[in-house]
Amino acid sequence: MLRRPATGGDTSSPYVAVGAHESWSARTPLPWRLALLTFAVVAFAVGAVTFLAYWSVSLSINARVDRELDRKANAVLENLVDPLYLINLEWEIQHFKEYSPGTRLAVSPPGWSFVRGDAIPLDGTFRETAEGVSTVVHAVGGERVLLKSDGVGGMVILAQDMSGAHEQIASLGAVLLVIALLGILLAVASGLVVATAGLKPLQRLQRAVDHIADTDELRPIAVYGNDTLAQLTRSFNAMLATLQESRRRQTELVADAGHELKTPLTSMRTNIELLMMLNREGAAGRITEQDHRDLERDVLAQMTEMSALIGDLVELAREDTPDTVWESVELGEAICSSLERVRRRRSDVDFEVTLLPWELSGEQFALNRAVVNLLDNAAKWSPPEGVVRVAMRQLADDRVELTVADSGPGIRPEDRERVFERFYRSPENRSQPGSGLGLAIVKQTLERHGGAIRVSESDDGGTRMIVELPGRRSAGDPGE
Incomplete structure (x- = not known):
């Protein structure tokens, strides 16, 4: 593998070989490293025992001679x-x-x-x-x-x-040396046998991993026993399951996105082709001026829908990457700025707002987007002269509840969990504009910030979205 260094005043080679200076132990196969480690330990132990035996026998012989000489000297x-x-x-x-x-x-x-x-x-x-x-x-x-x-x-x-x-003593030293050499040779052979036998499960795991890499089949690996290697295999299987789930979600996202993009693209292409035909020579007067303006409005609306859908897809595919900037967010201010945007789109709907000063750590843009989606959804399903009620209530020192209730037709109990699925829309609402991604984005954003969301019925039969978020009460003014 080659890595190109940064340009500048460096006069060295333009490429650096990664791993060219790896240590000998890193290049040696693991079985040989274990065998050599066993050899080194056993050789040291055998050598130490041999030296101590030779030294102690020599001292013992000299001490025995000294005692015999002392006995004879006393007699003389x-x-x-x-x-x-x-x-x-x-x-x-x-x-x-x-x-x-x-x-x-x-x-x-x-x-x-x-x-x-x-x-x-x-x-x-x-x-x-x-x-x-x-x-x-x-x-x-x-x-x-x-x-x-x-x-x-x-x-x-x-x-x-x-x-x-x-x-x-010399004969004893020779015998001990021979025994030591035989012990070292036996240690080398034993080390190879132990390393080979001990690494068989690891080699089996390696073959399974290589099979996954070659075939791209994310099947679980068989687990044997309950030792450390078995725990490693279980962890690897958990990683495979997570990867499989991520792949499944990615496949579903691509398939659903393709399906959802197909309809507005087809309609927009048809309208654009019709406009092109009308602009050709001799085609003037085939439709009225009003119909022509309607076609142009349809194309612009479809482009807006396409842009919103693509933006939702990008937001839904985002992950909480390490370079994401987390900062202190004032939830009340985020709700107030979102209300201004929603009111411009639905000026015929009243908003009753009760806020608290609440601060949490998070991503400003993502939280604003989630709040806008919640308010947009409530305003979209509320009838003219309807009321959207937004309220904050402190649950604990580090927990707050945000409710958004509308006056719309409500959501059936069997659909309340599915509304947070990607692209889901109930059969009776499929003719309404929208991609079915708004609430999925809301749920993903809230969970990424340690929060949760659930659905219930509002006091006037509409929908009530109940959001819980962490944070702390601040000293500021929520603004509403």
């Missing part, structure tokens, strides 16, 4: 206070090494200034205890060295060869 220290042990010190050292293979020994009895036994390198510092015993453990040249002294000057140095322990 106890023997250093025995004179017989000291007399046979060389033999005792050799005897100790025979029973402790891999361990070297050096001792310094109390009061001695030299060390007997093996030459063991020392490193580290002593740690004094409360009993006066000093101990230090360190590793030197592949050996674990322990030095321990008692409180009377005796000292023992033990060096344990750690090559065997290191081989055990």
Whole structure:
């Protein structure tokens, strides 16, 4: 997809590729992303467990060696206070090494200034205890060295060869590494299996959506289970139902509009063709001047009817788009300005008006149009010298009632709900002028502003339109 940037001082390429810089994760299929995410999580967990196992086993082996060296050192220290042990010190050292293979020994009895036994390198510092015993453990040249002294000057140095322990630790590390690699491979395979199995419902939903896009059939999608994906499918079905209803209404509007436009267009074409014939050479005098003027008036009236019908269709097709300007509307002022227009058309009808100062948030033009339609409808069906009664009554702090009652023939109870349908006109009123869209526009406008409308009978047998609207009482003068 290409998007053309705004013109001006930009010297870059005239087109920008949307999505050219998408991240790798956005380009990777969802199953692979889930598999890689599973792999990453499992690999981290396996690696952490492997490291902790290796580290804990190493510490455990070293701690076990240290405890064994400490036990042997304590035994030698106890023997250093025995004179017989000291007399046979060389033999005792050799005897100790025979029973402790891999361990070297050096001792310094109390009061001695030299060390007997093996030459063991020392490193580290002593740690004094409360009993006066000093101990230090360190590793030197592949050996674990322990030095321990008692409180009377005796000292023992033990060096344990750690090559065997290191081989055990290395073997353990190799085994753990193999286990970790196998676990990671198993995690990758499991991730692919889980992703494939888990995304099957989503793939089924995708196929259903693709079928709708390809065939334009807005049929509901089958719902399986009650999980999150099932809820998503239900929401999608609700969207399809709304779209289907919108399409149905659009189709009906086009069909009804075509039907309603056909009659005035045919009549107007016939009258225009007749006028054209009369204006040809030699056609003068075929009709009287009065008939000629009547034809012209008919054409103008039909054009006016066509213009009004098209305006009603446009108003009916309008939606409450985001760019619609909502402002504070004074309902009383809107009624007064509408009354002026209606009175000019029906000067033979009296209007009794009782208004309240009422303010609401809405679209000024649409509300004015709805009020004009209500008053026009009441004036049209009222006989000469009839009365149209307009009254406002506050129902609550945030609710007002507007009634428009006429002196006309009224609406039958079975037709009172249908009068708000598009293009509906009762059989006995189909010969009257009008498109049947006025009250449909009124109802749509009121509902868009949070209001409602219903029909009842007026006190003198005519029609009473009862409108409820939100808002609040204002301090201004309604004007009437």
